[in-house]
Amino acid sequence: MKVFDHNVETAKSRYAKLEGDRRPYTDRAEKCAKYTIPMAFPKATDSASTNYETPYQSIGARGVNNLTSKLMLALFPPNAPFFRLALGDDIENALGDDSATKQQWEEALSKLERKITSYMETHQIRTTASEALLQLVIAGNVCVFLPPAEGGMRIYRLNSYVVSRDGIGNVLEIIAKESVAYGALPPEAQSALGESGAVDADRAYDVYTHTYLEGDVYKSYQEIEGAIISGSEQEYPKDKSPWIPLRLKKMDGESYGRSFVDEYLGDLKVLEALSKSVAQVAAVASNILYLVNPNAITRISELSKAKSGDFIRGKIEDIQILQVNKTSDLQITENAIQSIEGRLSYAFLLNSAVQRNAERVTAEEIRYVANELEDTVGSIYSILSQEFQLPLVKRFMIQMTREGAIPDLPQGSKGVEPLIVTGIEALGRGHDLTKLDTFIRYAQVFPEAFQTSVKQGEILRQIATALGIDSSSVVKTDEEVQQEQQQQMQMQMAQQAIPQVAKGAM
Structure with a gap:
């Protein structure tokens, strides 16, 4: 199947054609950012000098940051592989x-899991992944790119790329757009500009990276001013592309997803309006003004100069403080604000405090957060495991194989395949440890059978593997155990022979 021919249509014209389908999603993303974190999704016309209007309420920003943090903890638990x-x-x-x-296979695969996890940490993937999740919560869409040569990871906001999918969600093409100053362009791009005769050293140029599906591979190239950059053509396996367009809420028949904030935008809008009204009324109420009876006998000059404890001639009725008599109205507003904040706090998991403020969190805490996400926010956790974690691991394995960090493993049913598990299974090998612990507790009900029938050395090796520890460094092999037993028997026989030797010598 061929979805695009760059000899007939340029990437720029194709981007402009697909941009119309994307516009409703960017409009919604801008509205969602307005009531949560405005700078997280700026408009296309914004720049580094743009001053964003701060919302009158902070629950939107708190909720987004809290949900992003919980998603990050569940998807990429610290100090443990998020896959197996x-x-x-x-x-x-x-x-x-x-x-x-x-x-032996399990131990070897466990070592590979730790290597891949270490690769993720050393290339600062976690920071960029957190930013991607923030975009998903607010805008519902983000594109992740893992550079094949340099390593690491970068993201493209929704207003910087377009994507086209088929009816079941398979990605047909992606076009990413970025503006690059002439001096920062690679030599190949500058050469392409020279050939087109459009060189201006003082301006920035739009570089389009177009990736499209052809058969079972993705083909990719870069274009600038209508000219293809020499050496930019690439091919990737269909399931291992470095371009990963993500969506938070899948909508059948749509190329883009919906955001989490979009579902609660009504409450956020009302809360913003009410908070703004209360702030304005509070500002008016804090402005103290005195009304003085024009026929008063009280002298204002004496009153303003008087010190504490002085006696002044006058009547208390002559001076009144101007008041805003809106107490009952503000009470209704305050009740409405508390009601909306309660609903939003529940939606954004602000009422949950399972995670302690500590350097290390336990596996049970991570498992609890994973279950809470699955129960509260529907299928978000599940879709991200298949559309984010799984492609990420596959791409890591390709990059590490290319660098020689791990061996080239056969894939699919004839080799090794990464598995991403969700819900209660979210901790991968950590769940194996739970099952082993349950088995041991039940088996110890029959102590004699446990001693004679259970392979205790095998259990220790599986426990070490589940904990991510190299079992060969802490658990003795069967050969080592047999050798030590033989040595002990020899020592016992030698000790028993000593009295016989001594008796014979007498």
């Missing part, structure tokens, strides 16, 4: 009941 590598069906069937070989 599993053997393909063909290898599983070939191994059969060979538990020893299976355990």
Whole structure:
């Protein structure tokens, strides 16, 4: 299937054609940002010098930051892999009941998981991933790009790219647009500009990166001023593209998703209006004015100069303080504000305080947050695991294989495949530890059977693997255990022989 021919249509014209379909989504994203964090999704006309209007209420910003933090904790738990590598069906069937070989595979895969997780931390993926999740909560869409050569990760906001999907959500094409100053352009791009005769060293140029599906591969190239940049053509496997367009809420038949804030925009708008009214009334009420009876016998000059405790001739009725008699009205407004804040706090999980303020959080805390996300915000957690985490791991494996950090593993049913698990299973191998703990507690009900029938060394190795520890460094092998037992038997036999030798010598 071929969805695009760059010999017939330029990336710039194609971008302009798809931009019309994107406009309703960017308009909604700007409104959502206005009532939460305005600078998170600026308008296309905004610049670094733009001053954003601060909302009159902070619950929108607090809710967005809190939900982003919880999503980040559940999707990318600290100090633990957010995925697990599993053997393909063909290898599983070939191994059969060979538990020893299976355990060796599990230990090797556990080491690879730790390497990939370390790669993510050293390339500062976590910071960019948090920014991507913030965009998803506010705008509902963001495009993640993992540069094949440089490593790391960057994001494109919704107003910087367009995407086209088929009816079931498969990505057909992506066009990313970025403005780059002439001096910052690579030599190949400057050469392409020279050929087109459009060189101006004082202006910035729009560079379009177009990725489109052709058959089972994605083809990609870069374009500037209608000219293709030499050496920019690339090809990627269909399931391992460095371009990952994300959406928070999937809508069938639509190329873009919907945001979480969009669902509660009505409450945020009303809360903003009420908060603004209360702030304005409070400002008026704080302005103290005195009304003086024009026929008063009280002298204002004496009153203004009087010190505490002085006696002044006058009547108290001569001077009154101007008051805003809106107490009952403000009470109704305050009740409405509290009601809306309660609904929004529940929606953005602001009432939850499961995570402690500590350097390390427990696996149970992460599991609780994962379940809370799944129960409260529907399928958000699940869709991100399949459209964000899984492509991310696959791309990491390609980059690390290219760098020689991990071996080239066969994929699919005949090799090794990454698995992203959600909900109560969200901790990968951490869940294996829970199952092992349950098995041990039940097995110890029968102490004699536990001692004679359970492979205790195998259990220790599986526990170490589930904890992400190299079992070979902490658990003895069966050969080492047998060797130590033989040595102990030899020492016992030697000790028993000493009295016999001594008796024979007498």
